[in-house]
Amino acid sequence: MSIKQKIVVVGNGMVGHHFVDEMAKHDGYEITVLSAEDRLAYDRVHLSEYFSGKTAEDLALTTPEHYNELGVKFFTDAKVTNINKAEKTVSTETGDKYAYDKLILATGSYPFVPPIPGKEREHCLVYRTIDDLDAIQASANSGKVGVVVGGGLLGLEAANALKELGLQTHVVEFAPQLMGVQLDKDGGELLRNMIEGIGVQVHTQKATSEIIDGEDCVHRMVFADGTHLETDLILFSAGIRPYDNLARDFDLQIGERGGIVVNNECQTSDEHIYAIGECALWNNFIYGLVAPGYTMAKVAVDNIIGGEQQFTGADMSTKLKLMGMDVGSIGDAHARTAGAKSYTYFNEPDDIYKKIVVSADGKTLIGAVLVGDTSEYDSLLQYALNAIELPKNPDSLILPSSGEKPTLGVDALPDTATICSCLNVTKGDIISAIDAGACDVAGVKSCTKATTGCGGCAALVKTVTDHELEKRGVEVSTDICEHFAYSRVELFHIVKVEKIRNFDTLIEKHGCGIGCEICKPAVGSILASVWNDYVLQEDHLPLQDTNDTYLGNMQKDGTYSIVPRMPGGEVTPERLIVIGEVAKEYNLYTKVTGGQRIDLFGARVDQLPDIWEKLIAAGMETGHAYGKSLRTVKSCVGSTWCRYGVQDSMAMAIFLENRYKGLRSPHKIKFAVSGCTRECAEAQSKDIGVIATENGWNLYVSGNGGMKPRHGDLFATDLDDETLVKYIDRYLMFYVRTADRLTRTSVWLDNLEGGLEYMQKIVIDDHLSINQELESQMDAVVDTYQCEWKTTIEDPKQLKRFRQFVNSKAVDKNIEFVTEREQIRPARGDEKSYKGVQIHTVDITTDREVEPA
């Protein structure tokens, strides 16, 4: 048996760690890691998240256990101070000596601090390690103002960190613009405006000449132009310098401006010593990004095991979110290539700037700048990396969709196209993963590690994966979910024909498993449409979505909003007063809705029954704002008050709302009734719209506002009251029977074969001879209406369910409010006083709160 080759790795940053992970895949090597830091590798790319709640453990890339499993020896606090090239050993500060066959220098870099007099003062810090972050945090606690020196990518990240720490933040940059490496002048200018818009002040073309005592703050920064700026904390982020002192001291070749010179194999001037990552100088260039460092690590590993991979440079394109703003840069952002031409799109009102740079012959994309909107980044990057021929009008790639935007189908990508540049995963790698059995994105991810770096490629990985799966014939099925091999329409027929009255019977006879969040509410809705039983009775309760389960609309903090029905938007002063009194008593945020009624927010689940008891006592009933059912019938006052009204639109609206309230349907339904052709109730944007004419009513159907607005189609004209109601009965019931789950009437009609004409034939001409059935089914629903809240508060067993805790009368302490514009709103995380279970405890035998010690 041959003796294992000894590999010694100096430095355990992201790149050093990546090398270890890659090297450990090969047998026959003994790996030793020597790190000067006191902790093992962690994720520096996401360092700023340390301030938004991530811990050092969250950021860790490895653990002692992991290295032990790999059989890697490691030593922290082990600073290497000596290399003996002849003897092939290194030794540490403490005198420990390690022999190597191959030595890897992955010592990284340190932040450059410009030689400004006063830079050593207290509260002058850098932003690089977790220890730095602790120092920044400590310093920020005692100050109000913070300055970042350097307006590059890292500087802006640091500025974001200061802002998160609550400091009044400034960025001081020597150059005339921000992010000068990645962005052009206009892009930099827009970014500056956006950053200033969120309260970070930017000072460009400022050279700091000295830092002295301040008058109002700890420091005063004096600039070369005579101006000054006072601050309590200064963060230097003016670039990086390679940690190359070991190489310097022990005669490895060093670049003119620093950096350990390496060849394409990542070897230094001593063939047994490699340098990778930010300490390495390749082709007179230091890469300050993690992806090229990872590539170097792979190349070094490959060479050690006898392979022939070479490092031939790396793509420096980046996409990131800076202080909530999207910024992207690809290749030659400044159009410096000879003959390069640019296309620019600048949308000032929306803060969007996009530029693409194309080659002299106009055929290939060589650069791009994106600020404010990076949605095209992925496809632009693919055009650039794979030299895919551009469409005839390249600007169509960045213009807003005023016409067909050529989309880059994933089929157009060659197998060599890099999809995840952090981990260097190609389209071919994803295909092999699928060939090897991966059958979804998660499988591809665990197989290739794609998306596990910066995560920016997640959408593209999914598209490629889905596309490849589809090519292999993975079928798209119309089954509602894995529990029923039927569509919603088919289930509706089964329920009706076989007279099935509960979910258990249906799934036992026609399905499998216990159901899910897709089929349960769908079946719950079907059962309600057909039988109209109380939705919370024992066998229906577990089918309902949470809003229906508690008969309220759940808000982001777990509280509910309450909407009493107000037919036609009509309300008596007495009831209005009761609503006001209830809102006041329970301190509820009160808002008028778009459906002409009042929404009360912030009720805890345990308060709902009491609140409803009061509303019901005043003659009100549930508004079904929580249900997939009729919401409101909006109206104008019509001929009762209005000078122009030609019919009593109020009376009609109230009649319709009372007729269809409680009807469970595939999605919510909205109505409106206008009293004349001026259409003040906006009926043409509703599922059912009724507009008064001199002779009766015009009926419009399947209009929609919201996500995808659609004007209603005129269905029939000059109808009398009775015919109008018949038509609506038939139209709605046919929709309830045949629409897919969560499909509004607008989309349903658009997708219905035959469309409007077909519906007119059914409803008006009784083409299918089912009108009588549709009407009697609607009559049955109307006749069995009950106010669900009334039923609920009269049933002690139901009331029990509204307790927050089964074993305590305590309330959920995580629900906290703050006051804004004289009303409550949910407290955001940083505004909450309750930080977790350690602060308060409750004695559950007495229900009494125990204050913290």
Add this chain to the structure above:
Amino acid sequence: MTIEKQWQTICHKDDLVKNSGVCALLANEEQIAIFQVKDDVFSVGNWDPIGQANVLYRGLIGDSKGQIYVASPLYKQRFVLNSGKCLDDETVAIKTYDTRLQNDEVQVLA
């Protein structure tokens, strides 16, 4: 110092809601969601790590490939009841608690 876990009696089995959930408070003020799924009882943490609210007990129960889960009422992520794993986001998980019925009383090991 580690505190030995103990079986805590939470409530009577009639306090549970069939095929749905209820919420209870542990002695250390942790909130747990208790679900009765057919004849089995499961307990998990009530905190929704994605929605950031104490709401999981109000979620819908379902199963996928035999794994029984609760779907968050806020954003619908599914959490497997016996492992706490999230089927939609492997970076998050919820706590699980051993649960048993003892003389019609629901007990949780915590």
